[in-house]
Amino acid sequence: MKVNLTIDNIAVSVDEGSTILEAAKQVSIHIPTLCYHEDLCVAGNCRVCVVEQTGTNRLLPSCAMPVSEGMDIHTNSLKVRAARKQVVELLISEHNAECTRCYKNGKCELQELSSEYILGDNGFIDLIPFKKYTIDNFSPSIIKDDSKCIRCQRCVRTCTELQSISALTVAHKGKEMKISSFYDKPMYEVVCTNCGQCVNRCPTGALTEKIYIDQVWEAICAEDKHVVVQTAPAVRVALGEALGMEPGEIITGKLVSALRRLGFSAVLDTDFTADLTIIEEGNELLQRLTKVLKDGDTSVKLPMTTSCSPGWVKFIEHTFPEYLDNVSTAKSPQQMFGALAKTFYAEKLKIEPENIVSVSIMPCTAKKFEADRPEMQSSGYKDVDFVLTTRELALMIKQAGIDFLSLPDDEYDSIMGQSTGAGVIFGATGGVMEAALRTAYEVVTGREVPFKNLEVTPVRGMEEVKEATIKLENVLPKWDFLEGVELKTCVTHGLTNAKKVMEAVKSGEANYHFIEVMACPGGCLGGGGQPIPTNLQIRQKRTEAIYQEDRLKAIRKSHENPEVQKIYEEFLKEPLGAMSHELLHTHYTVRNRQ
Amino acid sequence: MEKKHLKRLDLIFKNEHDTEEILAKVLAKKNEEIINDLIISGLKGRGGAGYPTGLKWKLTAEEESDEKYVICNADEGEPGTFKDREILSAVPHKVLTGMAVCARVTGAKQGFIYLRGEYKFLVPELEKAIAAFHNLLATLNLDFSVSVFIGSGAYICGEESALFESMEGKRGEPRNKPPFPTQKGYKAKPTVINNVETLAHTYSIFKYGPEKFHDLGVKDSHGSKVFSVSGDTPIPGIYELEFGMTLQKFVDDFADGDAKAVQVGGASGFCVPRKRFEKTVIGYQGTLTGPSLPTGGSMMIFNSSRSMYNVLHNYLDFFVEESCGQCTPCRVGTQQLLLGIQAVKKGEKPSLYLDKLLSLAETMRVTAKCGLGQSVANSFSSIVENFREEMIY
Amino acid sequence: MNDLRNLVSTLVDKHGRDEESLLPILQGIENSESYVSQEAMVEIAKELNISAAQVYGTATFYSFLSIQPLGKYVIRVCKTITCSMHGKNQVISELENMLKIKLGETTSDKRFSLLETNCLGQCHKGPAMLINDEPYTDLTPEKVREIIRDIQQKEFAVN
Ligand SMILES: Cc1cc2nc3c(=O)[nH]c(=O)nc-3n(C[C@H](O)[C@H](O)[C@H](O)COP(=O)(O)O)c2cc1C
Ligand code: SF4
Ligand code: SF4
Ligand code: SF4
């Protein structure tokens, strides 16, 4: 049913149940918002989105108020402007507004709003001296600065609705009310997975990633250091957004160019180790299937889950520790890369590993934590020294004065720079599963996976939980025990959905062989380190770009990557072999639930 | 030496031990008749907002749902209000009867009394009354039970949607409206929530008929009202009076002869200075600034020895603490008002700063998410406007 | 720790495993332990399958739930306007003198905590205070002395 109303004297007709904010958007009227976020339920607490309804004294929160027939709304009346200005003044009075020192300077929603409502110096009393604000910068991934918080609760809703973790909560009331972890402990001591989804949605500088830009500059400028950089699949479809481009543009060539100009000694690709992950993880799956289905070994666990999302790994360590044996022992592509950079790569180039600084560009804040795990030193050194988010890289590019948009395309360096379409799609939800199936199916049957153009469509897209069952027929003799077996797979993204899947596994309701979990909505392309803003539409654009990149690749199956084949010949010898075990596999830690 | 210009009524607290009879009588009626009686009676909510009770029950009855709830709001936290405590201890059966009839009318099976933590000492007696009432319901074949839910010290939980959140184990943060409680209340199910006194009044309506009730009071404000009288009065206490009295008559009866102001409706109500006593009528009709004031029943009298600055300071202290803190205008606004009057008093801000604060209070009225933040302006503006010198010197 | 676990599981059995039981469970802990400790919150979170932070968020909202240990007798004196007008400050001074603690503190023997609170709904009989759940009204310094002395004597008799 349609509802008719006027907004700023413009007639508009919208579906029943729409909000005034949505209706205004239809007629090109922008109403400012702070607590509202498309990915989250409506909170209605910041009150900057208020509008006037003729005949009503009180203003209405447009984000929360459904339209009704005959409404006469004014979004820019004197009363509205005066009220909004005072609301912004109030927020600023409680806020440590030191924009010139702030990471969010120029990218901050509060700052933007205050620039629209020139506040002048006739403001309210500065409340900062009355507050005991703290900054938590103990986590390797996330900094929480309470003095920049406007209490919009976007982070709390993100952590609860999208991630089901509720590491963040609202604590106390009245003037003491604040965003807090359990007992206000440092974020690294609590159930936070470092996924950064809250960071991605925080309108201010209250939640940011921990920045390692200066350390990376230092390494680049150090004479004796060989600084290698790897780039995750999802970065190449999103970086452009932070540098003035539209969502969904593929900028791989420019990305490589820019990194080279920044002064990295070698520009390499995480996609290469993504392909390697597929070989190791695919073989692990086949090995588990063999042990369970053929040898009847009950100590081996199925379903096997993926392990490349560090947010997911930390989540399962906290929440389902009894399932740690189900997690693939294969390291994430980032960490495989790190381990090889200071061993295989160092040997090849005859560089002392201690002189290699290994940097990664990731769509993810949890990757910073992952690189810091004590077990991630299998090269004898810290395998990955510094992890930068897509956003930090964008800032470095600006700092270096690089005009990104006009950069020529460039190619990755070789050894550990070559990749396939299967590696690229790691960046989207379902990508790991699709890549694994492209390889595993072929290993078992000798034939290509039975989908047109190798596109395993059932595992693609934004559906919460995707399932695909693939029947194995006419298998090669080695795999005869798999003949006729229906391989049951499940793909999910966002930890709320992951929790649902794990609960179904726990209750015995779900019966999968292989589960792919990405902690972030949409997969890595929706990661916590990606450009801000994010919403479903943007994530879909990035997804399309990723699949486009896959389609354009000459080689689209991980096991056909020549560099991968070569590294097994020359260095690793065989999948799941001794060398792989030492460098490419890991173990997990049971964590508490506070 | 009590002066008695105002007629004291004795409906609510009169106890005639006829619950069974009244219940049987009203339950014999059709639901529509009961609702109609309530509408004719003109009964409006006594919790402060003054919503017509019959209409509230009707809307909830019309909702389709497998579960519905009846909740008695006994969170009574408004400073200067204490009548609900007395009603619950003196005549709990009247409140329970109102809840049971409401349950029959709306189709609810479960009821709760949300009792503020400060009144926990009432629980043993209340549980006894509930047990006796459950026995009575069993004989009448009405499938309805009541339990007591105890609060834990948070004024905002008296706000209906915050109260639901609290009962659901969460922080008492008010929700957006719509949806209203009649549509989505406790556990997102249609819920009638009524004040203790409102429910007790339904008993009188069932007993004496809607017309008798309607005949009491004035214009839009029918029936009697229980007032909590405190402050500078020789006879503080609980009084049942008719709606429609002027404040002057009230002061003549209750004050110590030196009243300079009466705060009507608690900290979130209005302060009326002496010069307006004659013109101010207690009841629901009229606008906020008009000559008549609605009230949850709190009447605090201040004589000329009192500093209205201290009074306002005390109210603001209360709001700064009791705001749930979720919305900007209320969380920050209350702090600014408090620090603002302190700064003016100390001379750190010019007296003109009071005007900025008045405009802030107005902004809070029109932008705050719930009644708490919206009504801070009531006391703030009425005190600052009427006693401006006391704020400065 | 085991006692605490038992207490939580008794309360959970009594009130149920839904989030709706959180407030009654927290109140139960407060009653037996005088406060809600970190360990208790983690235990409750596990039982109700919610996050420990959520328990913390709810617990810190309510002024009658404490995250610091309190004394056996928690005295809450009303500080709202009518009690304030009628001698709340004298009541508090008297309590401070008798108990030798300041507002907000707990006696070293963990017997008494002295706090302020907002309107108790006893304004016509102010000044008023609660000692645990029990209201005391029409307070004067003399009356306060009597009340505290009674409790102290009772406590003395027990020991
Ligand atoms: C801040 C605030 C506190 C409130 N406290 C109470 C209360 O203690 N008791 C009450 O009955 N209503 C209180 N209300 C009003 C309730 O939200 C609700 O309107 C009332 O319980 C409905 O009952 P009635 O229609 O019988 O008045 C409060 C409202 C606000 C905004
Ligand atoms: S969070 Fe925004 S408003 Fe605050 S200091 Fe940073 S840039 Fe400025
Ligand atoms: S990083 Fe992820 S898990 Fe941690 S608080 Fe933010 S949303 Fe929650
Ligand atoms: S930390 Fe950021 S997202 Fe969370 S409430 Fe504060 S400003 Fe909002």
Ligand code: SF4
């Ligand atoms: S007005 Fe105050 S009490 Fe109401 S929602 Fe806003 S902050 Fe909470």
Ligand code: FES
């Ligand atoms: S955006 Fe509507 S209230 Fe915050």
Ligand code: FES
């Ligand atoms: S003011 Fe003290 S009990 Fe109400």
